[in-house]
Amino acid sequence: MVKEKRDNQTEKAILEAADKVFTRKGFAAARMEDIAKEAGINRALLHYYFRSKEKMFDLIFDQRVREFFSGLGEIIGSEKNLEEKIRAIIEHEITILIAHPYLPIFVLQEVNQNPQRMLEHAQKAGAHPSMLLKKFSVQVKDDIKKQIIRPIDPSQLLMNIMSMAIYPFIAKPILKTILETDDTGFEVVMKRRKKEVTEFILQALKV
Amino acid sequence: MVKEKRDNQTEKAILEAADKVFTRKGFAAARMEDIAKEAGINRALLHYYFRSKEKMFDLIFDQRVREFFSGLGEIIGSEKNLEEKIRAIIEHEITILIAHPYLPIFVLQEVNQNPQRMLEHAQKAGAHPSMLLKKFSVQVKDDIKKQIIRPIDPSQLLMNIMSMAIYPFIAKPILKTILETDDTGFEVVMKRRKKEVTEFILQALKV
DNA sequence: GTCTATAGCTGGATAGAC
């Protein structure tokens, strides 16, 4: 089967447009027309390149899930000590989310509607999520025993770390109101947040 | 204009069904047919009672936004000291969210798609959100000056509190996988979380 | 490879019988 050669430029434009529209609106509210307009082409061409809305979405979603979980596995699996890992996770998560503020609400919204799908995507993406916690737990318990940190449930600690890094981006519109600021100001607050959250966690763990 | 008497039973059933479907799927993905089936009636009757999908949604959404912000204002406005307020906020938020786990993802998803709307609803609901932060800030700064707690940016502290209370419910499907548990187990973890998070925060604030 | 035109379906809303 010979495949016709495609204009890479168009394909790329479509993917970018699809990403924009899907991440902002979610699957159900996104319209093929929106994507076409964003890409500067017409609807028919979308189908020519990607056949169906679902197929397009799966491509984007898969990529975004990887991004959402990216790095976390490597950091937890690395040889760093606990404090270094906490620093690295916060730094990594917030940096990614400043660049892609719509990422968590998009992924979590779709995951909530179809928990099944996430598992498939996560497995394709590599590491099984429950392994993350196991590795993390061992190290935390070890540090507790050595009295490097005070006693704490490792899963609760991991939840705390992820919560403080990710939630503000999900609540962004609310926070912009509360903080009386705009996108630029929000970004400044999030940058400052890296240091603030790290300190907060380390303080909470002191023996 | 005489209004015909309506069967309260049906209206209530519809509202319950609408709530279920809207909170699980969001506005765009929800179908009137889904709601009708859930309520054990047909589509036409939905329109008879609530005229349009949007009107139904607004009713539900308004109620849910109130619920989402409920209590927070009273707690922050109360005469409690900071530690008591932190304890009360965590207790209150997690208790509500155990009863309505879909609440945050629903509200935040819709708010992200239409930030305008939230402002209207929030104002109808009473207190303007930025006043919350101002009140909280005064108290935090005061406690810092008195050396009751260590120095910290009040908005970052408020974000930390809200993040740790709310985020796990948004990430519930992911957490269920990571923790290798089901709905019941998740609830147990969240109940334990009340104490864990409160301690975590108070530790982090120690001078 | 890209466009216009249109088929075909889904889902919100209304009319009208009971």
Next chain:
DNA sequence: GTCTATCCAGCTATAGAC
């Protein structure tokens, strides 16, 4: 007040010209 039947807009997807 509740149902069946139907309308109509909006959307995905395809056919076919260029």
